[in-house]
Amino acid sequence: MVHHGGRAGGDGRAGLDDVARLAGVSLSTASRALNNHPQVAAATRERVLAAAAGLDYVVSPDASRLAGRSSRARVAVVVPHLSRWFFGRLLEGLEVGLRDGDPDGGAGVDQLLFLVGDVAGRRAFFEDLPARRRVDAAVVVGFEVDEVEQRRLELLGVSIVSAGGPREPFPSVTVDDLRAGRQAVDHLVHLGHRRIGMLATADPADRGPDLRSRAYRTALTDAGVPDDPDLVVRVPFGPAGGAEGMGRLLGLRRPPTAVFAYSDEVAAGAVRAVQRAGLRVPDDISVVGIDDHPLAGLLDLTTVAQPVHEQGVVAGGMVRVLLAGGDPPPSQVLPTHLVLRGSTAPPGAAGRAET
Amino acid sequence: MVHHGGRAGGDGRAGLDDVARLAGVSLSTASRALNNHPQVAAATRERVLAAAAGLDYVVSPDASRLAGRSSRARVAVVVPHLSRWFFGRLLEGLEVGLRDGDPDGGAGVDQLLFLVGDVAGRRAFFEDLPARRRVDAAVVVGFEVDEVEQRRLELLGVSIVSAGGPREPFPSVTVDDLRAGRQAVDHLVHLGHRRIGMLATADPADRGPDLRSRAYRTALTDAGVPDDPDLVVRVPFGPAGGAEGMGRLLGLRRPPTAVFAYSDEVAAGAVRAVQRAGLRVPDDISVVGIDDHPLAGLLDLTTVAQPVHEQGVVAGGMVRVLLAGGDPPPSQVLPTHLVLRGSTAPPGAAGRAET
């Protein structure tokens, strides 16, 4: 039996040779026609296109790129979580930044998603991924990349961009957590609070060095408030964590009059715990968070807002620059700002106001 | 100048031939060694591995797969949003379902992320993607796939799984929205409400046919309550939408005594609007949502819970079955259940209780 082109038996997918034969042209002409080469006769192109359509032909991206056609770039998007608003929102921005200015809606770069919740998954990503599924760039969201990991990727020629995490030795977009923390705590201090508690993250892997806690400490020091380790409790992410931590703070012989939570979702739980304890926010206890989560307004939560979507957009732009072979763009630190709402007030407001 | 293997000049990435030469073996032996073939001598493998390491060699996934090695599968994950808890959470489940039982943490399938917020993006996905970046399967989350789109994918041999959206003609995991809606509205009816409003989605593209509204209507009909179009307002997703919609409901000559919101995030805004209007929940107005969002508890929101993470896990499992060449697994409808909290109460409770 003569093998005259086409894939396998009658079932396989149509190949370029099938198209060529059906159109009555050579393989190369078919290829050119499909790739919009200028030097094919209009009529010929028509025929090829028709043949391709008729056969439901689709190129093999693998063969195509192997043969030289630099197909679309691929970027690995590495995130530790996805159910937290921050990450999802940032990824929405990333998508925008990656596609930006791309007239043709379909172009752009492909995003490979890597959900590396735990340390193990993360290590697996850095060891395994780049080697076997080649990506051209990686954007890591919300966590630190250590030197070994970084070198590994560099070696493979994949450029890295970091977003929403600690400032890295490579291009990154972030917010100044030290400053954000100070904005929150200073606000409390300015209000007159001296006994301020902190709900800090229990998972240092989340964002690298715990800058928010550091900010808390220095803010208090600067304000001349002596350190009290009891006032810092580390809690898991989320309302439950916040509630539990606040419970512990409330149980102290001298509870704080204000609390700084490392995230709105934690702050929300804290507010609830205060209310459950029969106390009021902000009359008895002030609470301030970070993020300006979409639901923060509902809870009337004072918070330090950070531009989450924009961090994604910027990161996407950086990736595009890198992909285009440009020089590593300078890192950017986006501004945060205090959003005053009803969860903070001067200490002892309980006795005075009755609003 | 003799071309004796190796890529381009001195700069290009090392190729398998370079490794082979350095290790003093043939190309195929090198390949076998790197692919853990059993029939290579331990010593040889060592040498090859060392050579590869020394040259920072990484296989070309394209060439590899072209040549026959069916590398890891790729699945397209198509979502309309990512900053909404539902989608992020479902994707976390998907990840789990896709990796399930995979001892080696790195194995599994690659996920290509497609964020198709608007109709245009979605159309682009269905027209363009399958053709140029081949994926082996696609899981569409939270929206309907029309027949043309479906056919297009089938043609290309990519199997589809639908999760968290309308029940499709292909394998899907969902929740019975009709039933979920009834659970919510029936609860209100049982409480004694007759004048019930609905905050329905303004974006029908989100989840296909608006089953939750349909449930609302039939529940009322079954309860013998006459239809009142004024009581259904369509609002955009989120707290702002909920607040605005509730505002409209409150502005009616005869406002409802209870409201069913199509999502907790909308319900939350509704609750807030009620409070801002100087009324109380649930004393003056009851509010019930859907999802059991992590923050629903904080807001003391009565809601109909759905297993979001699990929908993702199940979808992931289905994809694995399909990828393994198995028969299309049967669709699954996961159960929902009413979560009683403090945002609902019998009508007219305002006058009676003082809690």
Add this chain to the structure above:
DNA sequence: TTGAAAGCGCTAACAT
């Protein structure tokens, strides 16, 4: 404007 031929980098039969 089109065809023929030579690979892209790798794997998988076949041989040995």
Add this chain to the structure above:
DNA sequence: ATGTTAGCGCTTTCAA
């Protein structure tokens, strides 16, 4: 256990 030889499906010189 290792080497040889065909390709995988496509793009691209090089010729015509």
